[in-house]
Amino acid sequence: MSLEIRLDGKVALVTGGSRGIGKEIALTMARAGAKIIVNDIEPEGSAKTVDEIRERFGVPAVAFLADVSKQSDVQALVEKSIGTFQRIDVLVNNAGVVVRKPAVELSEQEWDKIIDVNLKGVFLCSQAVARKMIEQANGGRIVNIASIMGEVALPPRAPYCSSKGGVIALTRDLAAEWAPYGINVNAIGPGWVETDLTKDYFSQKQVRDYLLERIPLKRFCSPSEVAVLAAFLVSDLANYITGQTILIDGGWTAL
Numbered sequence: 001m002s003l004e005i006r007l008d009g010k011v012a013l014v015t016g017g018s019r020g021i022g023k024e025i026a027l028t029m030a031r032a033g034a035k036i037i038v039n040d041i042e043p044e045g046s047a048k049t050v051d052e053i054r055e056r057f058g059v060p061a062v063a064f065l066a067d068v069s070k071q072s073d074v075q076a077l078v079e080k081s082i083g084t085f086q087r088i089d090v091l092v093n094n095a096g097v098v099v100r101k102p103a104v105e106l107s108e109q110e111w112d113k114i115i116d117v118n119l120k121g122v123f124l125c126s127q128a129v130a131r132k133m134i135e136q137a138n139g140g141r142i143v144n145i146a147s148i149m150g151e152v153a154l155p156p157r158a159p160y161c162s163s164k165g166g167v168i169a170l171t172r173d174l175a176a177e178w179a180p181y182g183i184n185v186n187a188i189g190p191g192w193v194e195t196d197l198t199k200d201y202f203s204q205k206q207v208r209d210y211l212l213e214r215i216p217l218k219r220f221c222s223p224s225e226v227a228v229l230a231a232f233l234v235s236d237l238a239n240y241i242t243g244q245t246i247l248i249d250g251g252w253t254a255l
C-alpha cells in the first residue's frame with residue numbers, strides 16, 4: 001500500500017465548504033484526486049471553492065446550496081450529488097456555527113440553532129448519505145468535525161459544547177451501526193483554528209495572548225492541518241479506524 005494519501009475516483013461531499021476548514025478539506029481531498037461536492041448556504045464562497053478546485057487540481061467539482069439542518073434540503077443535496085456523480089464515497093460533516101453567551105442569557109432560538117446545525121445537521125446528512133452508501137454496497141467514509149469543546153469546557157458556550165459532545169457520541173453510535181456495511185465513521189476535534197469563525201474572537205488581544213500561552217505548542221492550528229487528518233481518515237491508510245474522535249489541538253487537552 002502506498003504511503004501517499006490518494007482518493008482517486010472517490011466522490012466526496014463536504015458540508016460548509018465555502019470557507020475555512022471545510023474549504024481546505026475540499027481542496028485537500030481534490031488534491032488527492034477526489035471529485036468534490038461543495039455544500040454550503042453561501043453561494044459566492046462555494047462557487048469560488050469549486051473554481052479553485054478545478055483550476056488547481058483539474059478534478060470535477062460542483063457546488064450545491066443546502067441548509068444541513070433541514071431534511072428536505074439535505075435530501076435534495078444528496079439526490080443532486082448522485083445525479084451528478086452517480087455515487088458518494090465520502091461525507092465530511094463540517095458545517096457548524098457558534099454562539100458565545102452566558103447560559104443564563106441564552107434564548108431557546110439560540111440553543112435550537114446551534115443544536116440544529118451542529119448536531120441534527122450531522123445526523124441528517126449522515127443518514128441520507130449512508131442510505132446511498134448501503135445501496136452502493138461498496139462501503140464508505142464519514143468524518144465529522146467536532147471540537148475539543150465536545151470533551152472539555154470553555155464557557156460561555158453551552159449549546160456549542162453540547163452539540164460537539166453529541167457529535168462525538170453520534171460518531172460512536174453510527175460507526176457501530178454501519179460497520180457491517182463497511183462504512184467507517186470518525187470525528188476530528190480541532191482545538192483553536194484561525195478562520196472566519198474565530199477571527200473576531202482571536203483579534204481580542206487578551207484572548208489571543210491567553211490562548212497562545214495555554215496551548216502547549218504555542219500556536220494556533222491551521223485549516224490545512226485539520227484537512228490532512230480528514231483526508232487520511234477517509235483514505236485506505238485508515239481502514240481499521242472507526243468510531244474514534246481524534247483531537248488535533250496542540251496539546252490543549254493534555255493539560
Ligand SMILES: NC(=O)c1ccc[n+]([C@@H]2O[C@H](COP(=O)([O-])OP(=O)(O)OC[C@H]3O[C@@H](n4cnc5c(N)ncnc54)[C@H](O)[C@@H]3O)[C@@H](O)[C@H]2O)c1
Binds near residue numbers: 022069094
Ligand atoms: N475554527 C476553529 O477554531 C474550530 C475549532 C474546532 C472546531 N471547529 C469546527 O470546524 C467546522 C468549521 O469551522 P470554521 O472555523 O471553518 O467555520 P467557518 O464559519 O469559517 O465555516 C463554517 C461554514 O459552514 C457554513 N454553514 C453554516 N451553517 C450552515 C448550514 N446550516 N448549512 C450548510 N452550511 C452552513 C458557513 O456558511 C461556513 O461556510 C465547524 O463545525 C466548527 O465548529 C472550528
